[in-house]
Amino acid sequence: MTRQAENERNTGLAALLEEAVWSRTQLANAVNRMGAQLGMPLKYDHSAVSHWLSGTQPRQQVRRIILEVLQRRIGRPLTHAEAGLQVPKGDGAPHGEDTVESLLDLGRSDMDPSRRGVLAAGVYSAALAVPLFAGEAHAEERERATKPTGRIGDAEVTTVRTMTDRIADILDELGGGHARPMAAAFLVNTVAPYLRAAATARVRGDMLSAASDLTYLTGWMAMYERQHALGQRYYVKALKLATEAGDHVTYCRTLRGMSLQASSLGHGATALKLADSAAEAAPKAGPRLVAFLRGQQAHAASMVGDRKQAFVRLREAESALAKADSRRESIGGYDQTAYQFHVGHVLYETKDLPGSIAALKTSIRTQPKQERQGRLHANAVLAQRQYELGHIEEACSSWNGFLDDYVGLSTARGDEHFETMRKRLGPHRKVRAVKELGERVREVAALKL
Numbered sequence: 001m002t003r004q005a006e007n008e009r010n011t012g013l014a015a016l017l018e019e020a021v022w023s024r025t026q027l028a029n030a031v032n033r034m035g036a037q038l039g040m041p042l043k044y045d046h047s048a049v050s051h052w053l054s055g056t057q058p059r060q061q062v063r064r065i066i067l068e069v070l071q072r073r074i075g076r077p078l079t080h081a082e083a084g085l086q087v088p089k090g091d092g093a094p095h096g097e098d099t100v101e102s103l104l105d106l107g108r109s110d111m112d113p114s115r116r117g118v119l120a121a122g123v124y125s126a127a128l129a130v131p132l133f134a135g136e137a138h139a140e141e142r143e144r145a146t147k148p149t150g151r152i153g154d155a156e157v158t159t160v161r162t163m164t165d166r167i168a169d170i171l172d173e174l175g176g177g178h179a180r181p182m183a184a185a186f187l188v189n190t191v192a193p194y195l196r197a198a199a200t201a202r203v204r205g206d207m208l209s210a211a212s213d214l215t216y217l218t219g220w221m222a223m224y225e226r227q228h229a230l231g232q233r234y235y236v237k238a239l240k241l242a243t244e245a246g247d248h249v250t251y252c253r254t255l256r257g258m259s260l261q262a263s264s265l266g267h268g269a270t271a272l273k274l275a276d277s278a279a280e281a282a283p284k285a286g287p288r289l290v291a292f293l294r295g296q297q298a299h300a301a302s303m304v305g306d307r308k309q310a311f312v313r314l315r316e317a318e319s320a321l322a323k324a325d326s327r328r329e330s331i332g333g334y335d336q337t338a339y340q341f342h343v344g345h346v347l348y349e350t351k352d353l354p355g356s357i358a359a360l361k362t363s364i365r366t367q368p369k370q371e372r373q374g375r376l377h378a379n380a381v382l383a384q385r386q387y388e389l390g391h392i393e394e395a396c397s398s399w400n401g402f403l404d405d406y407v408g409l410s411t412a413r414g415d416e417h418f419e420t421m422r423k424r425l426g427p428h429r430k431v432r433a434v435k436e437l438g439e440r441v442r443e444v445a446a447l448k449l
Contacts, residue, residue, distance in 0.1 A: 040065075154203065176221040195208065208241050209246075271300035275299075354389065380420070
């Protein structure tokens with residue numbers, strides 16, 4: 001056994017012992033019984049548990065047993081960190097276990113309202129090291145390490161995929177304020193146990209891929225809620241899950257999401273680096289994904305002043321999109337709406353404000369009716385650019401469209417747009433359109449209190 005910092009009590013283990021309604025002797029006996037089942041004769045008693053509670057770390061193999069018996073007793077997944085135990089190294093743990101542990105810790109903190117303030121206070125890193133894709137190597141490790149016990153199968157993978165689609169629908173219909181807590185809870189309570197279950201190599205890979213998709217979506221929602229450090233942490237988890245699954249598509253899509261996040265924060269060089277990395281990592285991408293990646297490359301290139309590359313990438317995105325089938329993806333899809341939005345960004349960065357406004361109008365016209373979150377953002381951006389051009393009445397019309405969706409959504413990005421609108425309207429109170437809009441703004445503000 002190893003000792004933690006002097007006099008550092010293990011309050012995590014103490015809390016779990018209390019939650020389990022176990023004495024120290026009962027925990028010791030449960031550990032001994034499981035050790036016997038695993039062929040590890042153990043003879044712990046209440047004094048050993050007292051040492052653990054005082055800060056002594058059990059042997060590496062025993063830490064996993066402690067965690068497992070507590071999970072079975074309490075009836076929910078636990079992490080080593082929650083139990084105040086160091087994660088074992090080199091003890092034959094399944095590949096990717098550290099990723100599952102860290103995802104559990106992140107998701108559980110995101111579920112806890114008392115912890116969200118701490119998560120939101122994190123700092124976004126523009127110099128973050130991105131995990132490299134090594135899916136084929138990990139696929140080989142899964143084949144060697146996994147026994148086909150069948151504890152999870154295709155049905156569980158379908159469950160995760162279906163829930164991810166439903167959460168994406170809730171995001172569009174009600175906003176990230178409602179959808180992200182659901183995603184975090186599902187990650188913790190359902191997906192993490194699936195990732196720890198035994199399965200065939202194929203099913204495990206499919207589950208890792210499905211988990212990566214949901215984690216990416218959760219990061220996207222955190223980004224939309226202006227919790228950029230949290231979003232970045234989810235994105236990194238999604239990258240790790242995708243590379244363990246050998247899933248090029250979700251890996252590249254996540255990198256593209258990280259590029260969008262960087263561009264929204266004004267980090268043009270980082271956005272371009274991430275967008276280029278996503279494109280380089282997708283050698284066998286279909287036309288829709290190619291368009292998806294080229295559009296973001298175009299936006300990022302325009303941010304760093306590379307006008308030539310920006311327009312070349314836009315043409316490539318348009319050409320690829322024309323070759324895509326009509327199937328619409330619920331997560332990270334790319335269509336004419338998204339393409340025209342990218343055109344609007346590129347034209348704005350290259351100082352063509354009227355052209356940017358025209359592209360944004362086209363983007364909004366092609367927006368599917370159910371995608372309220374995207375339409376809300378597009379109308380707000382359009383209004384701000386019309387305002388910048390001096391077209392106050394047109395801006396008021398676009399802000400009215402923004403308010404149509406804002407009243408029914410829980411969205412921090414919408415809140416930000418709402419405050420920006422109020423500031424812009426202030427100096428123009430005498431304009432008739434502003435007066436009329438002002439009355440509605442006050443009504444909406446009262447509803448949002």
